Amino acid sequence: MARTNRRLTRGARYRRYTGGPDPLAPPVDLSEALDAIGEDVMAGYSPERAMREFLRRGSSERSGLDDLARRVAERRRELTSRHNLDGTLQQAKELLDRAVLAERKQLARDVDLDEDYRALAEMQLDSLPPSVGAAVSELGDYRWQSAQAREDFEAIKDLLGRELLDQRFAGMKQALENATDADRAEMQRMLDDLNELLAAHRRGEDTSERFAEFMAEHGRYFPESPGSVEELIDNLAQRAAAAQRMRNSMTQEQRDELDVLAQQAFGSPDLMASLGRLDGELRALRPGEDWAGSSRMDGEQGLGLGDGTGVFQDIADLDQLTEQLAQSYGGSQLGDIDLETLARQLGQDAVVDVRALQHIEQALRDSGTLRRAPDGQLRLTPKAMRRLGRTLLRDVAGQISGRTGARDVRRAGAAGDLSGATREWSFGDTEPWDVTRTVTNAVTRTAAAGRATAGGVRIEIGDVEVQETEARTQACVALLVDTSFSMALEGRWLPMKRTALALHTLVSSRFRGDDLQLIGFGRYAEAMEIEQLVGLDVGYDKGTNLHHGLLLANRHFRRHPRAQPVLLVVTDGEPTSHLEPDGEVWFDYPPDPLTIARTVRELDVSMRLGARTTFFRLGEDPSLAQFVASMARRVDGTVVAPELDELGAAVVDSYLGARVPGRWGDDMGAGDLFGDVERWGDSRRWGESGRWAG
Template sequence: MPGPRSRPDPHRARYGRYAGGPDPLAPPVDLGEALAAVGEDVMAGYSPEHALREFLRRGGADQRGLDDLAAQVARRRSELLRRNNLDGTMRQVRQLLDSAVLNERKQLARDLDDDARFAELQLENLPGQTAAAVNELADYDWRSSDARADYAKIKDLLGREALDQRFAGMKQALENATDADRAAVQEMLRDLNELLDAHRRGEPTDELFADFMDKHGHHFAENPRTIDELIDALAARAAAAQRMRNSLTEEQRAELDALAQQAFGSPELADQLSRLDQNLQSLRPGQDWSGRESFDGEQSMGLGEATGAMQQLADLDALSEQLAQARPGARLDDLDLDLLARELGAEAAADARTLQRIEAELRDAGMLRRTPDGDLRLSPRAMRQLGRSLLRDVAERLAGRSGQRDTRQAGAAGEPSGASREWRFGDTEPWDVTRTVGNAVLRTAGEGRDASTGVRLDVRDIEIAETEARTQAAVALLVDTSFSMAMEGRWVPMKRTALALHHLVSTRFRGDRMELIGFGRYAQRIGIEELTGLDALWDKGTNLHHALLLANRFFRRHPSAQPVLLIVTDGEPTAHLEGDGQVLFDYPPHPVTIARTVAELDASGRLGAQVSFFRLGQDPGLERFIGQLARRVGGRVVSPELDDLGAAVVGSYLGARTSDAPASFRDLFGERGFWAG
């Protein structure tokens, strides 16, 4: 039996996982992948809350998600049921019974008296059912000492299994126990039931609980600190025992019930355990007392071991529910990481902890915000980071294109911007002398050389002064928001393109002005956040005429800026704005619609707009129509693949932005230029 419970030494240091909040030594979490995935789903029309949940479910490239962990839980549960069965105790009892009967028959065969013949007849006519045979032999006067020992083992086994069902580890603790040990356990049960009876009646039990734990605490490995913790631990185990009983066949239940009175050879033990179960069911009715499972494996489990398996199944079910995050208000903070580590291992717990940190940091870092209406939206900070990520993708695509001049300067003929960058081969801009000399001094000192005797410049020290661009630009990006864009899978690439261009203009070319205009049945000026979360609507009409009206109005508000008109569409104009503000829709396109669209495009040309059309799809009619429009205003037509739409639009903007050919994107926004800013 376990010895008396030892009290912790207050002067001994204890080490464990940090529990005072976020781990201060944990490495930082990279939110880039998570934010990109969330942004992609938001642009596809999902809410940020749903998009975040989907990422946490899927996980990342090197990060398991909730679905992977839930699948591992399901496999663990299935393996537990498939490997084991519940007949272990009955098999052990049958083996001991057979051994006892065999040894007794051997002894009777050697005895020649009439009583031996009568005993042989009694053994010959034992019932076939194990429980009935054990009960019939309860008062049998064994002649064989080995047979008597085997039968005593049956009573001892039943008692230890019955206790192990309610108190984990009791079967091993009471192995080779003395009569005094068994009496102490029965005394503990009586005291426990009296304590629970008092608590159930609402009587003060703090002192009773303290006395009980001082006397019997060594029986409870959980080391409960309050009576509620004690009841919780006991009720969870007792409910598992009841579910295990429910999982037995009717025949198995009947046999165990019949054997209960033989536990330790004392009916009082069965009575006290039954009373304990009643108390616990009354105090914790919310436990699952009625469930059952189907074990169909070959590995036999005893009653206590089977009860432990039922508790493990309950733990796995709890983990499955936590990982599903299905109930309203569910958060990953609800995950029991200790339980996850115990059931699936430390690696699974580490994956879950990382997901918790991703969720918490996306929220706490201000990436998600609530609108006055209560909706969850991507915050401006998240939009900037998402735009930076999308622009980096555009940079990689654009930098690999051929036929572009390698223009490294940022507005070489303009006024100094105050910024500088490292010199690269081919740069012709003036040096930033102060920073160049400062770099040389720092390098010389870092190399351990004496700078008092002079400093020698190295090519690594040189920084050149950046200048503002020659002109400002007024950029109107017109994006088709008709339903065909969503239906043909062009919705998200359109939004990615708009966000990348918006981020480029707002961070690198801050002197430029940008207007984002969406056009479906109507056209409207639209904010980048609104466009990012815009759902596709079944609304007939492609009103390019209205979009051009708004673009020209924008150009006129900025007369000193170079107008840049970028139009992304997958269809001919099928609607226009009438004089009374109403929309006329017709398909095929009405001649008036075509005429008014062309007239407004001509107005853009007269304003000096540099026009680029980005035609999506392979419709020959659209190809001819867009080509004619572009020729009228000296514009150009690009028919990019969807993956290259962002690079095409950004490259066109850069080409129109300066008098030079489109700049090399890698050099214009390289690691030491744009990204560092």
């Protein structure tokens, strides 16, 4: 039995798995894709476009479509700059020169030759036209005295025949090397049968049986083994069209030379006639092929007709890949990319990159992070919004804590009463231990391991559970964000959205008792869900209607009379519009005194409702700075002028400081919230100018 097993093992063969997705492949990591897509969505892209942009850029580990397209363009440029189309003509010229030289030597050596004939032969050789084709035609009836010269001259005819066939049937040049007359006759018979088959198919006749007979007799000339007459026509038409594009790319002089030489192929014009008929049938059957294209070839390496046709096929493949990788046509998708052609032109590593992008795209659609809305457009799902929000909040935590690597916010009201719930301890937690749960976990683990507990139980980190607490204070928060055109014009659109999403994530995941309302104010103000704000496009209507935004904020505060109102205003401009009693918008610039008065009056209402107010001033406009400072003094609020990359941290910091009055002093921060033994008050200060220093 052992010997049998060894024999079976020795005969085993392992091949690439082709039964679908690799069952052993690790799950697709979507974190980088989701973060990139979320950033682009907040910048104003649709989720569909954002996903396509990520696929174009690629990931940190895989090339994107743009990089693959660049490699395709470089490959095409290499082909066209390396080669020229004189290869066959140069070979024919070399053979002709060698034949003429050998003949001259023979005429000089042959003392028995008739002098009149010698003189006539030398005169004919001396007067040969410079054109290779014309010279070969003129020497068609010449009686060669040199056997070597005759052999070289016949090689020209053989070369042309093999090259012409190699243009239509790849590999034929090598296959017919040293071919006999019988081989050439067999090739001519194949061409005649092929033309008859194609003509019958073009007339609409049933050619299935005829095709089978043709392949049984001539199949050796078609190594690709087409399975039907349609597949045969496709293969032949693609190569014939490439041959035509090569001809189109030649100069008129080159075409004329080859036309003359082609008539001498295999010593008669029959081959050229058969190939001409074949091209006509293929044009009629496949008019959609590119028969009129051309490419400039100005390199130094000469191409024969067959090799040149192969290069033009490669160029066609590369042009097709360029279109597929561009994904710019309607209904385009990654599945359109021809992976076999890609592997042939760029190698297997390019296929690996495309498959990785395909898996990412499919995983994004299947993972619940993107959904198709009723209008047919892709939308970020709440799951994706939560993922993006956690990432942004983690960045904010890193800024606030004054060090990178701060752990994710996991605290649920550390400053308050016990909630009765427990959870596993994580590094940085400062909540009290639940001793009963901790000891029980240690005993259970020890017993499960089969060890006795009589000698005591050793507590490990994984056994520890801590008690969660309820927050003592409920806050009612209104975040007003300026959505006027100037925010986008000055590059503040994306930081504004990032800030709103970070604060929304913090409130919805860690302070669920708080009520946050997001209000965007441009010409009008509008209360928005986070998905609406994140996907908001830039508006071009003029106006900064802070008055309307404060009206909505105060309405929000009144709905929560027992909560602490927190008013956060992010803006880069003075109010230039307000609501009239009839609901219409009044706009004027510079700001109208009436607009300022109504805005101030509504801010006074916020103060009477007990709101703790912070203005986040973006930009260095002196008029804005003066206006915001006076507004803050009026309501005993705060002005912060953060840099754009610190806006999120500044807003979150202000929210946390306002929601628990008296909890944190000037030198106390939200270290408890982030589960850090440090206090962020030790790592940041408010400057005298009100500028936030992270």
